Amino acid sequence: xxxxxxxxxxxxxxxxxxxxxxxxxxxxxxxxxxxxxxxxxxxxxxxxxxxxxxxxxxxxxxxxxxxxxxxxxxxxxxxxxxxxxxxxxxxxxxxxxxxxxxxxxxxxxxxxxxxxxxxxxxxxxxxxxxxxxxxxxxxxxxxxxxxxxxxxxxxxxxxxxxxxxxxxxxxxxxxxxxxxxxxxxxxxxxx
Amino acid sequence: xxxxxxxxxxxxxxxxxxxxxxxxxxxxxxxxxxxxxxxxxxxxxxxxxxxxxxxxxxxxxxxxxxxxxxxxxxxxxxxxxxxxxxxxxxxxxxxxxxxxxxxxxxxxxxxxxxxxxxxxxxxxxxxxxxxxxxxxxxxxxxxxxxxxxxxxxxxxxxxxxxxxxxxxxxxxxxxxxxxxxxxxxxxxxxxxxxxxxxxxxxxxxxxxxxxxxxxxxxxxxxxxxxxxxxxxxxxxxxxxxxxxxxxxxxxxxxxxxxxxxxxxxxxxxxxxxxxxxxxxxxxxxxxxxxxxxxxxxxxxxxxxxxxxxxxxxxxxxxxxxxxxxxxxxxxxxxxxxxxxxxxxxxxxxxxxxxxxxxxxxxxxxxxxxxxxxxxxxxxxxxxxxxxxxxxxxxxxxxxxxxxxxxxxxxxxxxxxxxxxxxxxxxxxxxxxxxxxxxxxxxxxxxxxxxxxxxxxx
Numbered sequence: 250x251x252x253x254x255x256x257x258x259x260x261x262x263x264x265x266x267x268x269x270x271x272x273x274x275x276x277x278x279x280x281x282x283x284x285x286x287x288x289x290x291x292x293x294x295x296x297x298x299x300x301x302x303x304x305x306x307x308x309x310x311x312x313x314x315x316x317x318x319x320x321x322x323x324x325x326x327x328x329x330x331x332x333x334x335x336x337x338x339x340x341x342x343x344x345x346x347x348x349x350x351x352x353x354x355x356x357x358x359x360x361x362x363x364x365x366x367x368x369x370x371x372x373x374x375x376x377x378x379x380x381x382x383x384x385x386x387x388x389x390x391x392x393x394x395x396x397x398x399x400x401x402x403x404x405x406x407x408x409x410x411x412x413x414x415x416x417x418x419x420x421x422x423x424x425x426x427x428x429x430x431x432x433x434x435x436x437x438x439x440x
Numbered sequence: 441x442x443x444x445x446x447x448x449x450x451x452x453x454x455x456x457x458x459x460x461x462x463x464x465x466x467x468x469x470x471x472x473x474x475x476x477x478x479x480x481x482x483x484x485x486x487x488x489x490x491x492x493x494x495x496x497x498x499x500x501x502x503x504x505x506x507x508x509x510x511x512x513x514x515x516x517x518x519x520x521x522x523x524x525x526x527x528x529x530x531x532x533x534x535x536x537x538x539x540x541x542x543x544x545x546x547x548x549x550x551x552x553x554x555x556x557x558x559x560x561x562x563x564x565x566x567x568x569x570x571x572x573x574x575x576x577x578x579x580x581x582x583x584x585x586x587x588x589x590x591x592x593x594x595x596x597x598x599x600x601x602x603x604x605x606x607x608x609x610x611x612x613x614x615x616x617x618x619x620x621x622x623x624x625x626x627x628x629x630x631x632x633x634x635x636x637x638x639x640x641x642x643x644x645x646x647x648x649x650x651x652x653x654x655x656x657x658x659x660x661x662x663x664x665x666x667x668x669x670x671x672x673x674x675x676x677x678x679x680x681x682x683x684x685x686x687x688x689x690x691x692x693x694x695x696x697x698x699x700x701x702x703x704x705x706x707x708x709x710x711x712x713x714x715x716x717x718x719x720x721x722x723x724x725x726x727x728x729x730x731x732x733x734x735x736x737x738x739x740x741x742x743x744x745x746x747x748x749x750x751x752x753x754x755x756x757x758x759x760x761x762x763x764x765x766x767x768x769x770x771x772x773x774x775x776x777x778x779x780x781x782x783x784x785x786x787x788x789x790x791x792x793x794x795x796x797x798x799x800x801x802x803x804x805x806x807x808x809x810x811x812x813x814x815x816x817x818x819x820x821x822x823x824x825x826x827x828x829x830x831x832x833x834x835x836x837x838x839x840x841x842x843x844x845x846x847x848x849x850x851x852x853x854x855x856x857x858x859x860x861x862x863x864x865x866x867x868x869x870x871x872x873x874x875x876x877x878x879x880x881x882x883x884x885x886x887x888x889x890x891x892x893x894x895x896x897x
Contacts, residue, residue, distance in 0.1 A: 264653075268863070268864050268865050277516035279481050279520065281480075324653070328860060330586075335605075350654070350657070352657065352687055354603055361605060420489045
């Protein structure tokens with residue numbers, strides 16, 4: 250995991266739930282169908298109220314976002330278990346989220362899919378950055394830095410799930426650990 | 441040190457003598473449930489990862505329950521139900537509650553026939569979490585994984601039940617196993633009994649308000665104590681259902697005679713023949729925190745827009761006018777929810793537009809059979825002005841396609857027996873949703889503003 254991500258941030262506050270990340274009316278889109286995966290991206294974060302977020306994550310008529318990192322407050326991704334949520338963010342071009350904290354299932358879905366890096370800041374960063382700021386996120390060293398500034402913000406270690414994130418998702422991890430072969434699980438192997 | 445109920449189940453299912461919070465285990469899954477919104481994506485990942493000819497790990501282990509976007513003309517939603525049907529046939533699944541007659545024929549919603557009269561066939565059942573219980577798929581001591589966050593509902597039956605995304609579910613589908621981190625447990629020791637007019641929904645809204653709607657994140661919520669004896673299985677399901685609204689990984693109830701009677705009856709009625717184990721927490725189990733709750737002190741409680749933790753008391757919200765009332769969903773559309781709603785209504789009329797969506801086909805049937813005065817509960821509700829549909833399902837609880845029955849398509853204020861009230865949850869991004877018990881929703885429907893049901897008894 251030597252990745253360095255450079256680009257603009259999109260900043261949201263606390264308790265952004267999955268209905269705001271991908272409203273339920275778009276859940277008929279199936280992420281494993283390529284054209285529908287693309288369309289999911291075009292709707293990413295479209296449930297954010299326009300009054301609070303006049304700058305949209307994905308502009309109308311566009312499929313891709315100009316923002317590669319989302320900076321969020323606490324409890325990001327609360328609500329439903331829809332995997333469409335991290336998938337939509339990834340499909341729009343987001344590479345990572347740096348939140349104060351996550352709701353459990355959303356975090357798990359980020360890890361399992363490998364769609365986006367679910368990082369946590371040591372501090373509440375959504376008050377330090379504004380949408381459009383350009384940053385450099387060093388996943389390996391666990392550090393977020395504003396381009397043109399000397400200030401560096403440390404990230405928390407991923408802990409137990411580091412290996413799965415490094416593998417790029419659950420299935421890659423399971424294969425690398427010999428938990429599954431191409432077809433079936435190796436039942437007699439311990440984790 | 442001893443183990444909590446959650447720890448015991450995870451230890452047993454991963455063939456370990458003992459687990460402690462923070463351990464990661466590869467556990468055997470007893471039942472995997474999926475539905476029309478997440479099933480097709482899960483199947484897609486399973487085929488991609490295990491091959492086009494892959495088989496599910498056990499043909500009676502995967503339970504498929506279409507329930508979300510059923511009664512709609514939306515083409516992709518219809519296609520998704522079709523793809524579940526193909527998969528069920530291909531995999532020879534024993535438990536597929538198809539919308540039609542279960543004979544493999546395609547089924548389509550007839551827009552011209554309208555949303556109220558039953559359009560489903562004989563194999564359709566309704567909302568997955570309630571159907572799982574009704575049909576005997578929820579059993580003590582087991583692990584249930586579902587592609588829906590409210591899978592935690594089944595914790596009411598003393599099992600470990602939690603929601604996951606498509607990728608984790610696809611892994612379960614192919615292997616029968618899941619990687620789980622053992623959570624710490626919060627204990628809720630219930631004493632006394634809920635007063636008249638107060639329901640389980642009030643209790644769980646009270647608890648979420650108390651600990652915050654991320655207050656149980658990564659943790660198990662265990663409910664025990666003498667207060668359980670006043671809670672029916674449906675009321676326990678309401679509480680477990682909303683565990684995820686506090687961020688909980690799972691909610692779980694101690695098992696008693698009420699649990700076993702319910703489970704044994706449903707298994708017998710539906711020909712499910714499985715032995716289950718009743719486990720209990722050790723007396724010296726370690727808990728992250730213990731809460732002692734006197735049920736007698738709970739009052740009718742609401743969660744005001746825009747989140748389930750925004751707690752208030754119904755009696756303090758009389759100045760909040762409502763445009764619509766809604767009763768339905770896995771949380772608040774069960775038989776007892778409708779009976780409580782009807783009893784609070786009495787012979788009064790709803791003064792605002794009110795929609796009723798029973799969770800399951802079985803609830804519809806029982807409402808039509810249950811007498812109330814010189815009529816039935818169903819007819820009384822219709823006479824009171826409630827727009828009742830026979831097409832049981834998730835309906836407007838989560839918005840859905842724009843032609844969904846009861847969907848909040850305008851910027852209005854709705855009081856609802858459902859589980860979430862984040863912006864846009866029931867449809868329109870600027871609508872305001874307040875959550876309450878069936879009794880409080882009934883009182884509010886009569887009054888036209890949020891009202892305390894104890895004033896209508």
